[in-house]
Amino acid sequence: MRKKDTDILFVTNGLGVLFKTEITLASDNKCTVKILSIEKAAPSKFHLHLAVAPTKMNDRYEWFLEKATEIGVHEITPIICDRSERKIINKDRFDKILLTAMKQSNVLFLPKLNQAIPFKEFIKRKNEGLRLIAHCEETDKNH
Secondary structure, eight states: OOOTTTTTEEEEBBSEEEEEEHHHHHHESSSEEEEEEEEOOOOSSSSSSSEEEOOOSSHHHHHHHHHHHHHHEEEEEEEEEETTTTTOHHHHHHHHHHHHHHHHTTOSSSEEEEEEEEEHHHSSSSSSSSSOOOOOOSOOOOO
């Protein structure tokens, strides 16, 4: 709303492309830009996929989504565990949080947010690479 004609804007598609644009028309309900340059970010050499159970307090999970986006996590899967207190998530709201975090932190890649699935179903999936589970219980760790 505060931008005016000839101001420079940086726009991304969330897939690693950064567009440098110049505003050619700025009004209250319309903005037209001219693309000045296009820059592609190099894809990451690794794929980081986090599966985390939604917390009872929704704002904690939202904070997690923000920070995961800022550090460059590629994919997030909410998992429902045996002791999960929150079994239903609002995926649309979480998608908006990811998009806002991407814009605010100048990250060029939008993480993929999967549908929530049960923990046992997630474990059965074929996942390549190193797989780690973090937990804080005082029990024996199983590999």
